[in-house]
Amino acid sequence: NIDPESLLPKLPNPDDLKPFPTTCAAIFRGQQGRVRSVSIDPHGVFLASGGDDGFVRIWELLTGREVWQARLSDEDAVDTVKWRPDTECSILAAAAGETIYLVVPFTILSPDMEQHSRDVLDAGWGYAASKPSSTTNGAIKEPPGKWSRPGSSLEHKGVLVQVTVRSMVKVINWHRKGDYFATVSPRGQSTAVAIHTLSKHLTQLPFRRLKGIAQTAQFHPSKAIFFVATRNTIRSYDLAKQELVKILQPGAKWISSIDVHPGGDNIIVGTYDKRLLWHDLDLSTKPYKTLRFHQEAIRAVRFHQGGLPLFADASDDGSLQIFHGKVVGDLMENATIVPLKVLRGHKVKSRLGAMDVEWHPREPWCVSAGADGTCRLWN
Amino acid sequence: MELAAEQKVPIRLSTRDPSIQIAEETGVLLVQTSLNRLKLSALVNDLLHKDERRIPFDILINGKFLRATIDEFLTQNGISPETTLDVEYTRALVPPLNVRSFEHDDWVSAVDVLSQSSAAGVWSGAVQSGQERILSASYDGLLRVWDMSENVLATSQPPNNGGRITSLKTAKWIWDKKIVAAGLDSTVRVFKYDDDTRTITQALELYNHRWGVEDIAVHGPSNRILSASSDTTISLFSANAKDNPAAPSNLLPNSTAASNKRLKTSRSERTVPARGALTTLTGHSSPVSSVIFKPDDATVAYSTSHDHTLRTWDLPTSTCVDTRTTGHSLLSLAAMPKLNLLATGTSARHITLIDPRASATQIAVMTLRGHKNAVVSLDVDPSTEYNLLSGSHDGTAQIWDVRNVRPSTVVGEGQAGESVYTIFRQGAPHSHGHGEGLKVFSVRWDSEVGILSAGEDKRVQINRAIGA
Ligand SMILES: [Mg+2]
Numbered sequence: 052n053i054d055p056e057s058l059l060p061k062l063p064n065p066d067d068l069k070p071f072p073t074t075c076a077a078i079f080r081g082q083q084g085r086v087r088s089v090s091i092d093p094h095g096v097f098l099a100s101g102g103d104d105g106f107v108r109i110w111e112l113l114t115g116r117e118v119w120q121a122r123l124s125d126e127d128a129v130d131t132v133k134w135r136p137d138t139e140c141s142i143l144a145a146a147a148g149e150t151i152y153l154v155v156p157f158t159i160l161s162p163d164m165e166q167h168s169r170d171v172l173d174a175g176w177g178y179a180a181s182k183p184s185s186t187t188n189g190a191i192k193e194p195p196g197k198w199s200r201p202g203s204s205l206e207h208k209g210v211l212v213q214v215t216v217r218s219m220v221k222v223i224n225w226h227r228k229g230d231y232f233a234t235v236s237p238r239g240q241s242t243a244v245a246i247h248t249l250s251k252h253l254t255q256l257p258f259r260r261l262k263g264i265a266q267t268a269q270f271h272p273s274k275a276i277f278f279v280a281t282r283n284t285i286r287s288y289d290l291a292k293q294e295l296v297k298i299l300q301p302g303a304k305w306i307s308s309i310d311v312h313p314g315g316d317n318i319i320v321g322t323y324d325k326r327l328l329w330h331d332l333d334l335s336t337k338p339y340k341t342l343r344f345h346q347e348a349i350r351a352v353r354f355h356q357g358g359l360p361l362f363a364d365a366s367d368d369g370s371l372q373i374f375h376g377k378v379v380g381d382l383m384e385n386a387t388i389v390p391l392k393v394l395r396g397h398k399v400k401s402r403l404g405a406m407d408v409e410w411h412p413r414e415p416w417c418v419s420a421g422a423d424g425t426c427r428l429w430n
Numbered sequence: 431m432e433l434a435a436e437q438k439v440p441i442r443l444s445t446r447d448p449s450i451q452i453a454e455e456t457g458v459l460l461v462q463t464s465l466n467r468l469k470l471s472a473l474v475n476d477l478l479h480k481d482e483r484r485i486p487f488d489i490l491i492n493g494k495f496l497r498a499t500i501d502e503f504l505t506q507n508g509i510s511p512e513t514t515l516d517v518e519y520t521r522a523l524v525p526p527l528n529v530r531s532f533e534h535d536d537w538v539s540a541v542d543v544l545s546q547s548s549a550a551g552v553w554s555g556a557v558q559s560g561q562e563r564i565l566s567a568s569y570d571g572l573l574r575v576w577d578m579s580e581n582v583l584a585t586s587q588p589p590n591n592g593g594r595i596t597s598l599k600t601a602k603w604i605w606d607k608k609i610v611a612a613g614l615d616s617t618v619r620v621f622k623y624d625d626d627t628r629t630i631t632q633a634l635e636l637y638n639h640r641w642g643v644e645d646i647a648v649h650g651p652s653n654r655i656l657s658a659s660s661d662t663t664i665s666l667f668s669a670n671a672k673d674n675p676a677a678p679s680n681l682l683p684n685s686t687a688a689s690n691k692r693l694k695t696s697r698s699e700r701t702v703p704a705r706g707a708l709t710t711l712t713g714h715s716s717p718v719s720s721v722i723f724k725p726d727d728a729t730v731a732y733s734t735s736h737d738h739t740l741r742t743w744d745l746p747t748s749t750c751v752d753t754r755t756t757g758h759s760l761l762s763l764a765a766m767p768k769l770n771l772l773a774t775g776t777s778a779r780h781i782t783l784i785d786p787r788a789s790a791t792q793i794a795v796m797t798l799r800g801h802k803n804a805v806v807s808l809d810v811d812p813s814t815e816y817n818l819l820s821g822s823h824d825g826t827a828q829i830w831d832v833r834n835v836r837p838s839t840v841v842g843e844g845q846a847g848e849s850v851y852t853i854f855r856q857g858a859p860h861s862h863g864h865g866e867g868l869k870v871f872s873v874r875w876d877s878e879v880g881i882l883s884a885g886e887d888k889r890v891q892i893n894r895a896i897g898a
Binding site for chain 1: 642682778863
């Protein structure tokens with residue numbers, strides 16, 4: 052008689068998988084209303100946050116000190132903030148309503164860092180002006196994204212460029228080289244997914260016909276592949292050949308968030324139906340693992356991008372779940388996934404809890420955004 | 431059991447502190463193995479003929495702290511009661527109870543002391559007892575000099591830096607008339623302090639960094655300043671303007687159109703000389719958190735970084751001569767020269783003691799645990815080589831005795847130790863791990879003034895042992 056349990060592979064002990072975040076190291080307080088999005092700058096020194104009060108704020112990551120702020124909108128929440136991935140300059144993208152703002156927070160930059168950053172944003176002005184788009188019948192067509200200056204009061208704060216699209220932007224994701232960024236406007240139908248070229252101040256709509264309502268989109272970490280998630284499907288496209296590569300079926304009712312493993316062959320999917328799904332692109336179009344750890348919706352999922360085998364999710368139950376997720380290069384060996392720690396601290400407000408999670412670029416630290424108006428650093 | 435209680439052991443008493451030597455030769459004493467620290471402390475007081483004002487002593491046997499009875503110590507360490515024990519007594523650390531508080535308008539990021547015995551006081555040789563001065567640096571961008579009666583004697587002017595943030599992160603006395611400070615605007619500034627006119631005047635601006643400056647070290651006799659920056663480099667400057675080369679033009683606030691415009695619309699005229707660095711030390715791959723000169727040799731520097739390393743630098747050649755890699759972001763640094771150790775505070779809530787000498791093979795000699803958050807500031811007890819002071823984002827300062835240790839159960843940690851005393855923020859007798867509102871950013875330990883700690887509660891707090 053063989054005990055069937057004994058045939059299951061033994062999961063490693065969490066204690067042997069250190070380091071991973073276990074405690075709250077700083078609370079960032081000062082926002083009014085929910086914090087919707089957090090992003091750590093490529094140096095790992097500053098945290099940016101955006102939320103319902105229409106402000107973007109920048110904080111010292113370790114101390115929780117606010118060092119910069121600007122109010123982008125009087126009416127709309129800042130739904131997403133994302134630092135541009137480049138350590139030679141410092142540019143933050145943020146979206147409120149239909150507008151994406153590009154920020155050089157010069158008050159915390161040295162003059163040459165400010166100048167490099169301004170140069171990157173300014174390069175496209177001439178290009179955009181010289182290329183008006185027109186339809187075949189000669190009429191001037193409204194471009195999918197209108198690039199302009201946000202006006203002196205925002206420009207004095209370092210908010211230097213705005214891009215207005217046709218419907219409310221919920222997601223911004225940069226390409227690793229920092230010249231492209233993708234935005235998603237779930238209610239935008241045919242204009243839901245846009246790819247913007249910073250150096251040309253150009254906005255393009257790669258998908259005229261998208262089946263389903265777009266939720267999020269992301270560039271592959273190393274190849275010219277682009278992932279688009281609708282409510283229940285994830286499609287990957289080859290940007291060079293302009294063709295569909297793969298359709299993933301996580302079996303989810305409503306996808307909230309996806310993230311691509313830095314190796315490029317694995318994807319995690321968070322869903323409003325409380326499940327976290329791991330897809331191995333080599334295996335199948337169905338999930339390799341389904342993880343049910345939360346009592347409420349999962350709002351955000353995120354892989355560590357700096358070489359540590361960690362991923363995390365953020366849930367409306369107010370907690371973050373930290374996992375070990377080790378991907379092996381060998382095609383024959385599947386990923387090892389071990390739940391490590393539940394991080395509690397955010398209070399649930401109006402049934403919303405932790406709204407976003409982001410990893411430090413190098414350290415086993417993460418930051419969360421809360422509906423309780425705080426951000427938290429965990430290490 | 432009766433027999434065990436009556437068992438006696440030969441001991442030889444000694445101390446390294448000349449002020450508490452026992453006058454008569456005691457030789458080898460025979461004492462009961464049931465004695466504990468308190469009873470041995472009482473015995474020493476009796477031998478010192480201290481009837482009043484008895485001194486609390488800590489007891490070390492063979493270099494280890496006695497925590498329970500001699501009997502238990504012998505059992506734990508496998509020592510036969512026939513062996514003559516070397517018993518050292520030392521003044522016990524008295525809980526620092528007298529508290530004074532210097533109130534600021536904003537978070538206090540750094541504190542330093544000018545006293546007869548402080549480094550800057552010794553270098554200037556002109557500080558009289560009773561004329562101690564406290565220097566504080568704040569996130570409001572201002573330096574303040576205080577007397578011991580909690581009066582602000584002088585406040586600096588905010589710098590004209592082209593509309594940038596002015597928050598300071600570090601400040602030090604160079605000697606009694608010179609101060610250096612730096613912070614988030616990447617600029618190191620030297621100030622003149624005049625105690626008669628009560629003024630802090632900017633004398634020199636030093637440009638070499640592209641991100642904020644987290645820490646500075648000074649060496650008065652050679653006029654040297656080291657600055658540690660988030661841009662991953664360390665700069666070596668002279669406090670004398672003319673010794674430094676011209677400032678790199680791309681770092682000056684008037685170097686770009688946008689910045690120059692902001693500079694001109696702000697009020698004051700630039701009259702302060704601007705200079706560059708003598709050398710730049712490159713090698714760290716993440717922000718540099720702390721830098722110090724080697725205490726007995728100012729041609730050598732040590733630095734710690736978020737890149738997990740502690741580096742040794744040879745300043746005349748501007749080269750990194752040694753790199754020690756640890757498992758965590760390193761956030762603070764202090765030297766314990768008599769023990770040949772460097773103490774570094776980590777983001778992982780502990781302090782690691784490292785022997786920087788080339789012969790050392792262990793990564794960590796000792797690991798001190800007890801803080802609940804990042805250890806961001808360290809200083810040493812000026813009166814003994816064994817005591818360390820730490821400041822943490824958990825809202826406490828803690829005092830450590832590096833003899834108060836036992837072998838660690840964790841591989842690679844060396845000895846493990848606990849703090850002997852915890853200083854909480856005044857009015858906040860507890861500490862949450864996250865230290866919200868109470869984070870300590872800077873600590874100093876001065877013979878005359880006591881233990882200083884500064885932090886998020888907008889205060890410099892001074893704790894001083896009663897009777898000390
Ligand atoms: Mg695989």
